[in-house]
Amino acid sequence: MKIATILGTRPEIIKMAPIIDEISKRNIDQIVLHTGQHYDEEMSDTFFRDLDIRTPDYNIQVGSGTHGKQTGLMMKGIEKVLLDEKPDIVLVQGDTNAVLAGALVASKLHIAIGHVEAGLRSFDMTMPEEINRRAADVCSTMYFIPTAESAINLLAEGYSRKNLFITGNTVVDACFRHLKIAKKRGIKEKSLKELNIDKMDNILTLTMHRAENVDVKERVVGIIEALKELDDADIIFPIHPRTKNTLEKFGLFDELNNLEHVHIIKPLGYLDFLLLTSASTLILTDSGGLQEEAITLSVPSLTLRYNTERPETVTAGGNILVGSDREAIVSNARKILDNKNFADKMKNAINPYGQGDSAKLTVDAIEDYHARGLLDIVAPEDIMNSFKRKMKNIREDISVKDFERKENALVHMVFDGKNMQFPTDELNLNGMVINYDKRE
Incomplete structure (x- = not known):
């Protein structure tokens, strides 16, 4: 058997590392293909070495661009590799353009597809990620699903339960794996090191990058007004360049930067960021992946969105949706900062994504399907009357x-x-x- 793994962004690399490890551990033939849609230093070979992940066998280096241009270039490059390598199954992870491109190409070549983190739904069709994850699910053969709730989404859409595998989420495997590496290495980024976070009592880590937040001035204002009131916490904000540019355009960057309790720093590498989040009292974010990491690290999370494709974090009690509403942000943050029982309840929320054996369960299922010949894509007979x-x-x-x-x-x-x-x-x-x- 040969397994091909397609990666395109930092979250995909992080979450697929445990599965790549597990495949290697079993001496299964594999190739790793990197689309290169993120081409900064963080996505270089150094990043793979820092995380102790095998360097990709292929990097098609598509770079940035419009969704159509980027996806088209990926499909062209992926098709060439898959035609040469002829894998038995292609693994894609999550909801990026690399996932969409990989799933479309493999399905057209009649190669089995395994969608890792399948079944997530925000039910917001204005999100490009929602389009990508739904399209990938349509193309897939095997679905590796974080929770029963996500599995029910797929059942409701007509997918056979025989192809659904509730494995938990590899984010748990990855957090445990990479936090050990990060602690051994220590903080490298100078701006974070200078903050001396070990001596801070209440760290509020803030991330904000989604267009629906940063491109709407009213939402940004609501969030900043809330941050002003949380002046007994050290708010650490690794700011994305696009977010900084937008805040400056709105005339809001200096207002935020001048707050004594707000520390705006450059974007962090993954390992430094993991050390920061694991030391936090509270995480305020609009990131999907960080909602998962927060509950895995037992850190309460307030999500700056009105919907989430990770509803299990909310149901479990480790995450609260607050949108950009000043009052909702402040009142919930105050409960976490001031009420130990409330904070402990959120910290002790049972992780819906498993206990760190997702990679093992995923590769177990692939080996079983291969042994039973279920990775072979053949035209079904008697579709309408069977x-x-x-x-x-x-x-x-x-x-x-x-x-x-x-x-x-x-x-x-x-x-x-x-x-x-x-x-x-x-x-x-x-x-x-x-x-x-x-x-x-």
């Missing part, structure tokens, strides 16, 4: 697995009267309404 979709109220003790064997069926959706349930083989269906495909 099954009938039915619904039934179950009134007996019977598991999903036994029901499927008895009825020659595939259970699709399960409703317990209050919530949708993911139909694991062992789930007792008594008292539940099910939707299933009856094979003829």
Whole structure:
């Protein structure tokens, strides 16, 4: 078996490192392809060495550009590599343009696709990430899903549960893996080192980069007004160049920079940033990935958005959506800073993304599919008349697995009267309404 992994951005590299490790550990043939859509120093070979990740076998160096131009160049470069290498499965991670390009190319070449972090939905079709993740799911063969909630999203869209694998999220594996490396290495960035964060009592780490926030002056003003009131915390803001430019255009950068308790510093490398977030009392962010890292590091998070494709962090109690509303930001931050019981409850939220074995579960599933010949992409027969979709109220003790064997069926959706349930083989269906495909 040969596995190809496609990477394009820093989060993808970070989250796929544990899977690349696991593939290597099992001596499975693999290639790593980097699209090069981020071409700064952080994405250079140095970054891979710092994280102890194998250097990519290919870098097609597409650089930045419009979504269409960037995706098209990626597809051209990826296609050439896949035609030469002929992998059995292509792994893509998340919701970037590299994911979209990799999934489209592999599907056209009839190569199996494994979507790592599949099933996430913000239900906001104005987000390019939402388009990318949905399109990748349409193309995929195997779905490696962080939580049951994300799996139910895919069931609701018609995907077979037989192809869904709830593995947890590799962000947990990655945080544990990389925090060890970071602590051993120590802080390297001068601007962060000079802040002497070890002696700060309340660190509020702020990240803000999404266009829906930084490009709307009213939202930026609401967030800055909230930050003014949180003057008993040391607010550390590694600012993205685009965010800085926008704040300057709005005439707001100096206003924020002049606040004594706000420390605006240059963007941090991943390992330095991991040390900062792990030392924080509170994280204020509009990043999707940081919501996952925060709950993994047991740091309360307030998300500067009104929706999230990581709702499990909110349900678990480690994250609160506050948008750009000054009052919501301040009141929730004050609870975390002033109420130890409230803060401890958020810190102790059970991580919905697992305990750090996601990479193992992912590669286990791939090896099983390969052994059973399920990675071979072949045209199905009798598509229109091979099954009938039915619904039934179950009134007996019977598991999903036994029901499927008895009825020659595939259970699709399960409703317990209050919530949708993911139909694991062992789930007792008594008292539940099910939707299933009856094979003829």
